[in-house]
Amino acid sequence: MGNIIDRIIYVVTSLPNTLPGTVSQGLIWGVLAIGVYITYKILDFADLTVDGSIGTGGAVAIILIANGVPMWVALICAFAAGCLAGLITGLLNTLLGIPGILAGILTQIGLYSVNLVILDGANKSISVDKFSLLLSSRRVAVSGGFSVFGWEIGKAIIIVAVIIAALYWFFGTEYGFTIRSTGCNANMARAQGINTKKSTVIALVLSNGLVGLAGGLLAQYQGFADVNMGRGAIVIGLASVIIGDVLGTAIFRKRFNFVARLSFCACGAIIYYLVLSIVMLFGLPATFNKLFSAVIVAIFLAVPYLKKSSKNSYRRAARNSLKAKLLNMETEEKGAADNADAD
Amino acid sequence: MLTLTDVRKTFNAGTINERKALNGVSLSLEEGDFVTIIGGNGAGKSTTLNAVAGVWPIDSGSIEINGKNVVGLPEHKRAAFIGRVFQDPMTGTAATMEIQENLALAKRRGQMRGLGWGITKKEREEYHELLKTLDLGLEDRMTSKVGLLSGGQRQALTLLMATLKKPDILLLDEHTAALDPKTAAKVLELSDKIIEENHLTAMMVTHNMAAAIKHGNRLIMMSNGRIIYDVKGEEKKHLTVDMLLQKFEEASGSKLVNDRMLFSKDDTE
Numbered sequence: 303m304g305n306i307i308d309r310i311i312y313v314v315t316s317l318p319n320t321l322p323g324t325v326s327q328g329l330i331w332g333v334l335a336i337g338v339y340i341t342y343k344i345l346d347f348a349d350l351t352v353d354g355s356i357g358t359g360g361a362v363a364i365i366l367i368a369n370g371v372p373m374w375v376a377l378i379c380a381f382a383a384g385c386l387a388g389l390i391t392g393l394l395n396t397l398l399g400i401p402g403i404l405a406g407i408l409t410q411i412g413l414y415s416v417n418l419v420i421l422d423g424a425n426k427s428i429s430v431d432k433f434s435l436l437l438s439s440r441r442v443a444v445s446g447g448f449s450v451f452g453w454e455i456g457k458a459i460i461i462v463a464v465i466i467a468a469l470y471w472f473f474g475t476e477y478g479f480t481i482r483s484t485g486c487n488a489n490m491a492r493a494q495g496i497n498t499k500k501s502t503v504i505a506l507v508l509s510n511g512l513v514g515l516a517g518g519l520l521a522q523y524q525g526f527a528d529v530n531m532g533r534g535a536i537v538i539g540l541a542s543v544i545i546g547d548v549l550g551t552a553i554f555r556k557r558f559n560f561v562a563r564l565s566f567c568a569c570g571a572i573i574y575y576l577v578l579s580i581v582m583l584f585g586l587p588a589t590f591n592k593l594f595s596a597v598i599v600a601i602f603l604a605v606p607y608l609k610k611s612s613k614n615s616y617r618r619a620a621r622n623s624l625k626a627k628l629l630n631m632e633t634e635e636k637g638a639a640d641n642a643d644a645d
Numbered sequence: 646m647l648t649l650t651d652v653r654k655t656f657n658a659g660t661i662n663e664r665k666a667l668n669g670v671s672l673s674l675e676e677g678d679f680v681t682i683i684g685g686n687g688a689g690k691s692t693t694l695n696a697v698a699g700v701w702p703i704d705s706g707s708i709e710i711n712g713k714n715v716v717g718l719p720e721h722k723r724a725a726f727i728g729r730v731f732q733d734p735m736t737g738t739a740a741t742m743e744i745q746e747n748l749a750l751a752k753r754r755g756q757m758r759g760l761g762w763g764i765t766k767k768e769r770e771e772y773h774e775l776l777k778t779l780d781l782g783l784e785d786r787m788t789s790k791v792g793l794l795s796g797g798q799r800q801a802l803t804l805l806m807a808t809l810k811k812p813d814i815l816l817l818d819e820h821t822a823a824l825d826p827k828t829a830a831k832v833l834e835l836s837d838k839i840i841e842e843n844h845l846t847a848m849m850v851t852h853n854m855a856a857a858i859k860h861g862n863r864l865i866m867m868s869n870g871r872i873i874y875d876v877k878g879e880e881k882k883h884l885t886v887d888m889l890l891q892k893f894e895e896a897s898g899s900k901l902v903n904d905r906m907l908f909s910k911d912d913t914e
């Protein structure tokens with residue numbers, strides 16, 4: 303018993319120290335989550351390219367920076383590399399008729415080799431002391447004071463805000479409308495003269511561009527890129543989108559508009575990492591990270607379904623009808639008794 | 646306006662599911678013609694409309710709209726000339742988008758879509774006025790998601806969308822079949838009104854023979870992927886449901902045994 307209380311005290315006291323790192327990391331994954339939102343929610347396409355394209359973005363950014371390319375240019379190239387990955391999945395799906403999930407898996411697996419080639423090995427690190435980086439966990443860890451974290455987090459918030467503003471604009475344009483209608487009802491979109499194949503490809507390109515950018519940011523933040531950095535990324539992205547959706551719907555209800563939805567993808571990612579860091583402080587070994595994310599996604603996907611089916615289940619129907627029958631019998635008996643009294 | 650010449654289409658050719666859906670359909674519509682199409686289940690009515698819309702490529706024949714052969718154009722390109730309303734109210738609209746956004750999508754049918762605003766302030770005002778004409782109160786719900794509307798409201802909206810940018814051809818495929826009788830009558834009336842006011846060329850598939858006689862200036866009957874009866878003008882005006890049934894037996898050599906058609910002799914479908 304005392305042990306548990308000690309644990310809890312330990313967790314509560316360590317949390318403030320880990321918080322800045324958790325939030326910065328969450329915001330970076332928020333960029334990925336926003337990318338996932340475009341395919342999963344807007345286009346209605348479960349895109350598994352993500353696990354590969356985040357690694358490609360990371361690899362491209364690290365290699366370019368290591369070769370003296372300015373960090374901004376490296377990030378733009380990471381975005382472009384992600385776009386290219388999305389383009390491949392899009393063409394596999396629309397031009398060659400490969401089902402969406404499979405198209406994503408094929409690109410993802412192919413990218414594993416590509417990422418090995420780009421990195422010229424399994425991983426590559428760069429030092430924040432030697433290169434100017436946009437975000438770095440070292441700066442978060444070393445300073446120990448809130449001033450610098452504040453700035454790292456501030457930079458990450460600005461990046462997320464700029465992306466949300468850009469997407470708000472884009473999905474309000476004529477072209478943005480075509481992507482939304484394609485995801486909602488492709489038959490209708492075609493009847494309105496929309497080339498649904500093209501809009502599917504564009505959405506995949508844009509989504510994976512953001513994922514590549516997230517990879518570039520993450521690699522800078524952690525100071526290295528690794529071929530395995532993307533493993534399970536889609537699950538974390540989905541977890542963030544779903545957590546954000548559940549939370550946002552609860553808070554905003556009908557007023558949950560587009561900007562709020564995108565912002566809550568980022569919030570979802572922060573919450574995900576927050577919960578993960580708490581669980582780890584409690585002593586969950588890092589080995590269980592992936593299992594943790596799988597369980598989180600399973601729970602959040604299952605909850606809305608179970609909620610609905612508990613209101614709408616056969617067992618409940620049977621119970622209700624039995625109840626009604628018993629009630630009926632009771633009143634009948636009572637009626638009979640009353641009649642007998644009357645006689 | 647619209648000319649079909651010997652249009653043929655076989656589905657699943659070369660398999661055991663092979664199905665000759667169109668066996669040489671030829672038809673020529675003048676500008677302003679409003680044709681109703683009747684026929685038994687599987688006669689090829691929807692397939693004819695889908696062939697015009699370009700849902701899939703046809704096997705042979707030609708389809709000309711305004712003198713231009715469109716058989717080589719995919720569905721989304723042909724949409725520039727065609728407005729469509731479907732049987733299922735879910736098909737014609739984007740449920741997760743707002744009413745006004747759906748209208749804005751339809752307004753740009755057949756146009757290049759770029760990075761201009763998907764909907765402008767001026768359009769909003771225009772749609773507000775337009776929705777008023779439906780008399781369904783939708784003008785006060787322009788920012789509601791279409792998914793919240795009833796089937797009849799959705800069909801009325803789809804009709805508006807199909808004709809917002811004047812189509813060369815309006816295709817209506819049993820667009821009132823999924824609605825309750827009262828709503829169906831209302832949507833049918835609205836279709837009539839829109840077609841008349843805009844002088845549209847239209848094709849309407851229906852299982853309701855009385856409606857097929859009452860609406861439009863021309864009627865065609867299909868069976869086994871062919872047009873077996875084609876009547877217009879004065880002659881059409883004097884048709885009765887019994888005459889149609891008899892015609893069907895004569896032309897196809899079989900009885901029009903279709904409970905849906907027998908049950909819908911009256912005007913209430």
Ligand SMILES: Nc1ncnc2c1ncn2[C@@H]1O[C@H](COP(=O)(O)OP(=O)(O)OP(=O)(O)O)[C@@H](O)[C@H]1O
Binds near residue numbers: 689
């Ligand atoms: N996409 C398709 N693939 C395979 N077969 C099809 C397809 N579309 C139509 N068919 C077949 O073509 C034939 C004609 O169908 P169509 O839908 O045109 O009939 P219809 O006259 O509209 O009948 P209904 O009154 O039942 O709507 C049917 O046998 C149908 O099964």
Ligand SMILES: [Mg+2]
Binds near residue numbers: 691692
């Ligand atoms: Mg049909």
